[in-house]
Amino acid sequence: MNPQTASASPSTASPSTVTNAPSAPLLDALATFTAAWGPSGREGAVRDAIIAWLAAHAPTVDIVRIDALGNLFTRVRAAGGAAAGAPAGAPADDRTAPSRPARILIAAHMDEIGVIATHVDATGFVRCSAVGGVPIADLVGCRVRFESGLEGVIDAEAIARKAAAGQTATLDMLYIDVGAPDRAACPVRVGDAAAYAGGLVWQDGGRRAMAHNMDNRAGCAALAEALRRAAAAPGAAEVWGVFTVQEEIGLRGARTAGFDVPCDVAIAVDITGAGDLPGAAPLALALGGGAAVKISDGGMISHRGVVGWLERLAADGHIPVQPEVLPGGTTDAAALQLTGAGVPAGAVSIPTRHAHRPGQVIDIGDLEAAAALLAATRIGPSGEAWYTPQD
Amino acid sequence: MSGRNVNDVESALPYGGDGLDWALLAALSDARGVSGDEGRVRDIVAAAVAPHVDELWTDAIGNLYARKRGERVAAVATTVRRGVGGPDAGANEPGSPAARSSEPAVPPLMVCAHLDEVGLMVVDVDGDGMARLAAVGGVLGAAVVGQRVRIGADGVVGVVGLPPAHATTDAVRARLPALEELRIDLGVTTRDAALALVQPGDGAVWDTATVDLGPTLLGKAMDDRAGCWALAMLLRSRYPMDIVGVFSVQEEAGTRGAGPAAHRLAPSAAFVLECGTTDDTPKDRDDTPVMRVGDGPAVTVMDSSMVADPRLVRHLVAAAESAAIRHQIRAPKGGGTDGGKIHLARRGVPTAVVSAPCRYLHGPQALVSKHDLAGMVALVRAALESWSPDIVAPIPFDRPGSPHSLNREVAP
Amino acid sequence: MTAAGDLSVDSIRFAALDGPTGAEGVVADALSAALAPFVDRVERDALGNVIAHRRARIGNATGAGVTTAFGPDVVAAPRLLIVAPLDEPSMIVARIDPGGFLRFRPIGPAAGVDVRAWLGQPVTVHGRRPLAGAIGTRPPHVLEAAVRDVTPDIDALFVDVGLGEADVRAAVAIGDAVTLRRPPERMAGGRLTGKAAAGGSLLAALVEIARRLAETPHPCDIVLAGAAQGAFGHRGAAAFGASLAADSTDAARTVAVVLGAASAGQRGVDSTIALGAGPTIVRGPNVHPRVQQALVGAAKRHEIPHQLEAAPGMTRTAASVLQVAGAGIACAVVQLPARYGGTAVETVAEVDVSRLARLVAAFAAGLDGEIVAALQPALIAVGSTAADDRAAGRVTS
Structure with missing residues (x-):
C-alpha cells in the first residue's frame, strides 16, 4: 500500500482521543515497514526501508554492519561514550571490564511468513511450500504477492478437498493462480517466494491498525522509534538495535546476531497473541492493555531480573504494560538467551489479533508503549546486580 | 514428467566421469554405519583420501576432517602437529593459522558430506531371543519388513520376518506394520543366546550389496555415501585456497556432527554435498518431482533447515553454466541437511547445498545416476576453482542503490 | 542401614x-x-x-x-x-479467572504432556507466598457418560487455592510457577516415591x-x-x-x-x-x-x-x-x-x-x-605427495 496514504490517514483521528499518542515518525515507520515485502530469507527490501527510515529520522544512530545472513546491526552509544567515528565492527567481549556502560541488545525480526514456489504445472498453476508457520488449512482464498509485485490467489483442488472432507486442507492440495495460461508463460520460477498481499489499514479512528505483516513490522517500527528516541537523548547504556532475519523459520538470524554482540541484556520485540477474542484460549492479553512484558512462551522463560527491570522502567515512565504468558510460539529472545555462556533475556511484545493471518490487528497505544519501554532501556540496569557476569 | 528412463543416458559419462572411482562408492555404500556408529565408514574414507590431502584428523564426536592446502600455501613446509589452544576459531586445529603463524589467517572453505546412514538399532531382546528394534533416523516399517539385516560390529545376520501370505488375512496384509511391532530373528531361541550375539545399542542396516547397473547404481546408503564419495574425489585436486573436507557424523540423527565442525573451523563459506530424495516416479498429480534423477546435480534455494546463501547459489549456477554442466534447482520442499547447522555457526557461515538426486531414499535399494554424480563432482570442482573471497564479502549498506539486496532472483 | x-x-x-x-x-x-x-x-x-x-x-x-x-x-x-x-516438571499461571480459579500451562513445550498426571493433584502455587491448592476435577455424577473416559483438554483445567478472587489476586500473579505438592516418602522394598x-x-x-x-x-x-x-x-x-x-x-x-x-x-x-x-x-x-x-x-x-x-x-x-x-x-x-x-x-x-x-x-x-x-582420535597419517596433484602439474607440499 502507498506509504503516503497510510501515514496520512491517522491525521483523521484527533490526537486528543488517542491515549499514549504515538509520534509521527513511529506511524511513518509502521507505514513504510508494512509496505515492504520480505518473507524469511528475502528481507532485503525491509532492511532497505529501515536503513532509509533511520537515515531520515535518526541519522545519529550508527549503522554498523550487515552480517552473512543479512542481519542489520545498529547502535546508539551511551551518553558521554566514545565519539561516533567510523562505525566499528562487532564489539569485543569486554563484559568483565570495569566501569563501562551496560550493553543492551534489542532484536526485531524483519521477516514475515509466506510461501515458496516448488513447481509450475503444465497449465500454469504454481505449487508451493510454506515459509514459516502459515496456517495451511486457511490459505484457501488468500491473496499472495511475489517480489516482482505479481499477485495470485491460493485455492485448493476441488476433488482432493472433497475426498478429504472433514479433514483440513494440506499443502499438496493447494495451488496459486497467477493468471498464467501455461507453464511457459508463467513468470514464477521454482524458488520464488511470496507473502500475503494486503496493506496497512487504520481502524477505530486511528487507534488501531491492521496489516498483513504486523508480525513483525510493528516490532521493527517500535525498535526503530526507540533507537531514534535513544539517540536524541542517550542514556547510561549502549543500545544495539539488531534487525534480524529468518525468525519465522527458526530464530536463525538471532542465533548468529547474538554471537556477534556480547551483551549484558538481550531483549526481543515482536508481536504476541491476544486473549480478548471470542472463544479464545486462556491468555491474559488484551489490545489496548499496553505493551506486554514476556514472562514465558513456548520457547523460553524470561530472566526474572529482566522482567522486573522492564516492569520498573514501565512504572517509572508511566508506560502501560501487561504480563505475558504465551502458551506456544516463541521469539528471537529464546535464541539470544543461549548465546555465549547464557545472557539474561526478555521480550517486549505487542498484543496482536489474528497473528499469521492476512489481517493482523494491533492497538497503536500498545505500539507506542513498546517503543517507549524499549527507549527507556537506554537508562540501563545499573544498580541491579543480576546482570553482572559472575567470575 | 518426462517418460525418459534414467537408463537411457549415453554410455560414456560426461565430465571425465569414466575416470572416477566407482568401486569406492560401492564400498562406501556397502559399509555399515548408522548414526553414532560411523567408524567403519570413516576408516574407508580416511584410507581413500589420506594419499591426497595434507592433514587428516577427527574430533570428539567422530567427524573426519581432511585439509587440502591452497596452491598459494601448499609449498610452505609444515610440521603437522596438534596445535595449541587459543581463543580464536579453530586455533587448535592442525594446520590452523595458530599452528602456522607465518601464514595469513584466511579461514578455509568447508565442504561437507555425512558419513552416517539411516537404519535400525537393537533396543532390547525378548525372552524368546527375538531382538526388538527402533529406527535410527527416518525409517518406516515398510522398509524393514521382510528384509535381511546385519547387526553390530561383527555383522551378525538377522531377518525381519513376514508371515506367509496363506497364513494371513486380507485385513492383516492391507496394513503396513509399525517398527515397534517387528522383531529381528537372530536364529536363536533364548535371551541369553541372543545377548551373546547382539547387545542393546547395536546398530543394524540392510544387507544390501551395491549393484552397478551401467548408467546408474543401486545400493543401500547412497544417502550420503554418494556425497562422501564426491568429496573424496574433489580432494584429489588442489584449489586456489584452503579446503577442509568434513565427513560429518549423525546427520540422520538430527544434523548433529556438522555444527561442532563448523564451530571449530569457522569457515568463510561452506558447501554441503548431499544425496537427496526425488519424487520423480509416476504419480497422478502434476506436482513437483523435487529433483529428477538424470537431470544433473541440484542446487538448493531453500529447504526446511536453511535458506541457501543467494551469492553462493548464483556462483554455483554460473559455474555450472560456464562449464556446461547439466544441473537443476531443487524445489524448496521439506527436508534438511547439515547446512542447517553449519550456516548458524558462530557469526553465520554463507552456505549452499549441492545434491545428487536419489530415488527410494531411506530404503534398502536406493538408486543414483553416475551422470548426476559425475556432474556433482564437476560442478563443485568448477565452483571451487573459480572461487573468490569477494563472493562472500560483507554486504554494503552505505551506498544508496548498492546491490546489497539478497533478494536477487535465482533463475535456473 | x-x-x-x-x-x-x-x-x-x-x-x-x-x-x-x-x-x-x-x-x-x-x-x-x-x-x-x-x-x-x-x-x-x-x-x-x-x-x-x-x-x-x-x-x-x-x-x-x-x-x-x-x-x-x-x-x-x-x-x-x-x-x-x-x-x-511444573506449570505456570496463565490467567486468573473470576472466582479466583487459576488457569495454567505446562512450563516448556505442551506437546507430549500427559494431562492425566495432573488430575486431582495437590499443588503449590508459588505466589507472593506459597499457596496450597488442588487441580480440580468435576465429579462423575455431573459428567455425561461420553466424556467420563476422555482426558480433558489442558485449557479446561484450573487450580483452586480455596481463596476468594480478591485474595487470590493479591497473592498470585500471572507467571507464577505451580508445582506438584507430593513430598518424598519411603516405601517398602527400599523405594523412594514423590x-x-x-x-x-x-x-x-x-x-x-x-x-x-x-x-x-x-x-x-x-x-x-x-x-x-x-x-x-x-x-x-x-x-x-x-x-x-x-x-x-x-x-x-x-x-x-x-x-x-x-x-x-x-x-x-x-x-x-x-x-x-x-x-x-x-x-x-x-x-x-x-x-x-x-x-x-x-x-x-x-x-x-x-x-x-x-x-x-x-x-x-x-x-x-x-x-x-x-x-x-x-x-x-x-x-x-x-x-x-x-x-x-x-x-x-x-x-x-x-x-x-x-x-x-x-x-x-x-x-x-x-x-x-x-x-580424541589422533591425527591420521597422510601421503606426503598426491599422485593426482603431480599428474595435474600442481604444487604439492
Whole structure:
C-alpha cells in the first residue's frame, strides 16, 4: 500500500482521543515497514526501508554492519561514550571490564511468513511450500504477492478437498493462480517466494491498525522509534538495535546476531497473541492493555531480573504494560538467551489479533508503549546486580 | 514428467566421469554405519583420501576432517602437529593459522558430506531371543519388513520376518506394520543366546550389496555415501585456497556432527554435498518431482533447515553454466541437511547445498545416476576453482542503490 | 542401614524441594551449599545453573604432569563434567479467572504432556507466598457418560487455592510457577516415591560423587553442574555447554557424564530395565562409545551392578545439547531407573542411587589424560605427495 496514504490517514483521528499518542515518525515507520515485502530469507527490501527510515529520522544512530545472513546491526552509544567515528565492527567481549556502560541488545525480526514456489504445472498453476508457520488449512482464498509485485490467489483442488472432507486442507492440495495460461508463460520460477498481499489499514479512528505483516513490522517500527528516541537523548547504556532475519523459520538470524554482540541484556520485540477474542484460549492479553512484558512462551522463560527491570522502567515512565504468558510460539529472545555462556533475556511484545493471518490487528497505544519501554532501556540496569557476569 | 528412463543416458559419462572411482562408492555404500556408529565408514574414507590431502584428523564426536592446502600455501613446509589452544576459531586445529603463524589467517572453505546412514538399532531382546528394534533416523516399517539385516560390529545376520501370505488375512496384509511391532530373528531361541550375539545399542542396516547397473547404481546408503564419495574425489585436486573436507557424523540423527565442525573451523563459506530424495516416479498429480534423477546435480534455494546463501547459489549456477554442466534447482520442499547447522555457526557461515538426486531414499535399494554424480563432482570442482573471497564479502549498506539486496532472483 | 543408605546427603533433602523450571533458585541454593565443602568454588550463571569446580589432584599436585593429550605446549588436565538437572516438571499461571480459579500451562513445550498426571493433584502455587491448592476435577455424577473416559483438554483445567478472587489476586500473579505438592516418602522394598524422587536422588548422587572425589586423587579437573531448565529443552545445559566448549582445546579436554532417569519396566512400559538392578549405561549416537565402554569397565572393576540401555535417537538428557555444544563434547549418559516418571508418584530404588554415585565417582577417579587422549582420535597419517596433484602439474607440499 502507498506509504503516503497510510501515514496520512491517522491525521483523521484527533490526537486528543488517542491515549499514549504515538509520534509521527513511529506511524511513518509502521507505514513504510508494512509496505515492504520480505518473507524469511528475502528481507532485503525491509532492511532497505529501515536503513532509509533511520537515515531520515535518526541519522545519529550508527549503522554498523550487515552480517552473512543479512542481519542489520545498529547502535546508539551511551551518553558521554566514545565519539561516533567510523562505525566499528562487532564489539569485543569486554563484559568483565570495569566501569563501562551496560550493553543492551534489542532484536526485531524483519521477516514475515509466506510461501515458496516448488513447481509450475503444465497449465500454469504454481505449487508451493510454506515459509514459516502459515496456517495451511486457511490459505484457501488468500491473496499472495511475489517480489516482482505479481499477485495470485491460493485455492485448493476441488476433488482432493472433497475426498478429504472433514479433514483440513494440506499443502499438496493447494495451488496459486497467477493468471498464467501455461507453464511457459508463467513468470514464477521454482524458488520464488511470496507473502500475503494486503496493506496497512487504520481502524477505530486511528487507534488501531491492521496489516498483513504486523508480525513483525510493528516490532521493527517500535525498535526503530526507540533507537531514534535513544539517540536524541542517550542514556547510561549502549543500545544495539539488531534487525534480524529468518525468525519465522527458526530464530536463525538471532542465533548468529547474538554471537556477534556480547551483551549484558538481550531483549526481543515482536508481536504476541491476544486473549480478548471470542472463544479464545486462556491468555491474559488484551489490545489496548499496553505493551506486554514476556514472562514465558513456548520457547523460553524470561530472566526474572529482566522482567522486573522492564516492569520498573514501565512504572517509572508511566508506560502501560501487561504480563505475558504465551502458551506456544516463541521469539528471537529464546535464541539470544543461549548465546555465549547464557545472557539474561526478555521480550517486549505487542498484543496482536489474528497473528499469521492476512489481517493482523494491533492497538497503536500498545505500539507506542513498546517503543517507549524499549527507549527507556537506554537508562540501563545499573544498580541491579543480576546482570553482572559472575567470575 | 518426462517418460525418459534414467537408463537411457549415453554410455560414456560426461565430465571425465569414466575416470572416477566407482568401486569406492560401492564400498562406501556397502559399509555399515548408522548414526553414532560411523567408524567403519570413516576408516574407508580416511584410507581413500589420506594419499591426497595434507592433514587428516577427527574430533570428539567422530567427524573426519581432511585439509587440502591452497596452491598459494601448499609449498610452505609444515610440521603437522596438534596445535595449541587459543581463543580464536579453530586455533587448535592442525594446520590452523595458530599452528602456522607465518601464514595469513584466511579461514578455509568447508565442504561437507555425512558419513552416517539411516537404519535400525537393537533396543532390547525378548525372552524368546527375538531382538526388538527402533529406527535410527527416518525409517518406516515398510522398509524393514521382510528384509535381511546385519547387526553390530561383527555383522551378525538377522531377518525381519513376514508371515506367509496363506497364513494371513486380507485385513492383516492391507496394513503396513509399525517398527515397534517387528522383531529381528537372530536364529536363536533364548535371551541369553541372543545377548551373546547382539547387545542393546547395536546398530543394524540392510544387507544390501551395491549393484552397478551401467548408467546408474543401486545400493543401500547412497544417502550420503554418494556425497562422501564426491568429496573424496574433489580432494584429489588442489584449489586456489584452503579446503577442509568434513565427513560429518549423525546427520540422520538430527544434523548433529556438522555444527561442532563448523564451530571449530569457522569457515568463510561452506558447501554441503548431499544425496537427496526425488519424487520423480509416476504419480497422478502434476506436482513437483523435487529433483529428477538424470537431470544433473541440484542446487538448493531453500529447504526446511536453511535458506541457501543467494551469492553462493548464483556462483554455483554460473559455474555450472560456464562449464556446461547439466544441473537443476531443487524445489524448496521439506527436508534438511547439515547446512542447517553449519550456516548458524558462530557469526553465520554463507552456505549452499549441492545434491545428487536419489530415488527410494531411506530404503534398502536406493538408486543414483553416475551422470548426476559425475556432474556433482564437476560442478563443485568448477565452483571451487573459480572461487573468490569477494563472493562472500560483507554486504554494503552505505551506498544508496548498492546491490546489497539478497533478494536477487535465482533463475535456473 | 539408615534409610539414606550410604549417601552423604539424603535424597529426600532435594526431592522435598520445589524447583519449577526457570525458577530453580531454592534447589540451586541447596545444591551449592551441599557441594561447597567438596569443591574449590561454586558459580551461578545467567540461566540459574549451579557450576562447581574442583581442580585435578594427584598427591599434592593439581593437574600438572597429567597431560600429553592436548599438544606439547598445553599443560592442562582433562576435565570431567558431571551434570544433573535442577528442575522438575511444573506449570505456570496463565490467567486468573473470576472466582479466583487459576488457569495454567505446562512450563516448556505442551506437546507430549500427559494431562492425566495432573488430575486431582495437590499443588503449590508459588505466589507472593506459597499457596496450597488442588487441580480440580468435576465429579462423575455431573459428567455425561461420553466424556467420563476422555482426558480433558489442558485449557479446561484450573487450580483452586480455596481463596476468594480478591485474595487470590493479591497473592498470585500471572507467571507464577505451580508445582506438584507430593513430598518424598519411603516405601517398602527400599523405594523412594514423590514428585521429584528421581531428580532429587540425582542431585544427592551428585553431592555423593563430589564427596567421594574429595577423598581420592583424581587426575582430571571436575566440574559438577546442576542444570536449569532440564524440562525445557535443557536450556541451562545448552548455555554452560556452549561456554565450556567454545574453545576447541577446552572442548577436546572435556568429557561429560550426564545423569538422567531411565523408564523402567512397569505396567504400560514394556522394558527389561528394572528398579534395583543398578544404574543404566546408555548406548547410542548421543554417547561416545569409548566413554560408555570406560563406564562399563569401571562398573565391572568395582563390581557395581548396572544395566545397558539403548537410545536409538537422542537421549532425553542434557547430553542431547552438550554433545553438540560449541566444538562438541564427548558425552556419556548414566541413568537412574525410575517408574512413573514426571508424575506425583515417581518412584526409584535407593540402592540404585548409591550405585550410580559409586560408579560415576569410580569412573572419575580413573579418568586420566591417557583415556581422554584416546577419546580424541589422533591425527591420521597422510601421503606426503598426491599422485593426482603431480599428474595435474600442481604444487604439492
